[in-house]
Amino acid sequence: MSHDILVKRQVGHRARLVLSPAHVSTLDGQAHAARALWNMLHEWWTMVGENRRVDLRDADAAIRRARKDMDFLAVLPAQAAQAVLKTYFRAWRNCWAGRADEPTFKSRIRSVMSVDVPQGQHLNIVRVHRRWGMANLPKIGRVRFRWTKDLPVGKRANAENRITGARLIKDALGWHIAFRVQTLEAEPEAHTGPEVGVDVGVTVPLALSDGNHQGHGRPARTEDGTADRDKWLNAKEKTKLLRLERRAAQRKQHRKPGERTSHRLHRTYDQIRGLRARSTRRHQDWQHKTTTALAQQYGTVVVEALTITNMTRSAKGTVEEPGANVAQKSGLNRAIAQEAWGRTVTMLAYKLAWRGGTLVRVPAPGTSQRCSECGFTTPGNREDQATFVCKKEGCGFEANADDNAALNILHLYRIGHVVEVPAAGRAVVRRARRVKPTTER
C-alpha cells in the first residue's frame, strides 16, 4: 500500500439496549441524579464563580461530599458523577470561546436523560451472537445491546482501535448506548471530485451551485409562510400532535398551584416526545443519506460560515437594545435551527474527510444580495424570498434566489475568501505502519 500516513478518527455508534423494567428504573434514577448534580453544580457556580477563581478540585470535593450526604446522589456511579463535572466545565469553556450559550439549569421535562460511562474498559464489551453484544453498566451489570456494527472489541481492540467510552441516552424509544469509537486508519487519497457551493435554501433545503439541489419533498413552510417545525410528520401525525399539545396545555392550565403533574399529563408529554423523536429520526436519516451522497460526489464543498448561536442572539437582542425585526429574524432562526444546519455541516465535514475531500467555509454576508453574474450587490436584487433579479443596467440576471446564493458561495471560495478550513474530528498524523507508533493524547 502506498499510504504511510495514519489518521486517528473518533466516531460514535448508537445501539439499542435491552433492559429489564428494574434496570430501566435504576438507569432513570441515575439520570435524574446526574441532572440534579448538574443543577447543584450550576447553583454553586452561580454563587461562587463570579467572585473567585474556582478550582476544579473544589468542585470535585463538593461532589464527593454530596454523594456521601445525599442518598439520591449515591445511586449515580462515581465515574458518571465526574463526567457531569467535566461536561459542566466544558460547557463553560465552549461558552467563553463563543461556541455555545451559557449553561443553564436542566429541567426535568426538557432535558435529555443521560448517564456517562467515561471509561471504555469498564464496559467490557463482548459479542455474544450475530445480532447481540453484551456490555457492563456500572451499578447495573451485564446488559444486551443490538450489534449492528463491528466494534473494535476483544482481539480486534488495541491502543489505537478501541472503544474509549459511552453515554447512555434515553429517548422516546427507550435507553440507548452511544459508544465513542476510536480508530486509526490510512489517510484516504485526495478526492478528485468537483467543487460545489451549498446554501441553506428558502425553496429547497440544500441549494447547490451546479443546480443539483437536495430536497426532501417536504415544504419548509406552512401555507401562511411560517417555518414548519413539524414537516417531517405526515398530516395524520401533525393532527395528533396538535391535539396532544392542546390537551397538555389545557391540563396544565387546570392544574392547581403546587399540585403535582398528573400521570395523565405525563403520558401526554410522553406521546408528544414520541412524535417529536420520530420526526427527528426521519430528519437525521435524510441528512445522513444526503451528506453521504454529497461527500461521494464532490471533492470540495463550500458553505457559509453561519453560527446559529450568534444568529439567535442577534435576533433576541439584549434587554437594553432589543433586536430589530425580532419576529422576522427569529422565524428565520427557527427555520435554520429546524433544518439543523449545524448538524448537516458536521456530517459533511467528517464524511468528506473520510473520502479525502474538504469542507470549506466562506464569509456569509452578501451572498443573497450579490449578483452571481456581474457581481453587483444591493438589497433590492432580492425581490422576494425566492426570486433574484439583478438591478444593474445591462445585466438583469434572473435566477432562483437559492441558485444565485449557492453560486456566490462557490465564487467566494474561488477568489480566496475562506474563513477557515476546519479539521474534521481529531486527525493525528503519524509515522508509517512499520514503525511502532507512540500514543499521544
Ligand SMILES: [Zn+2]
Ligand atoms: Zn448582475
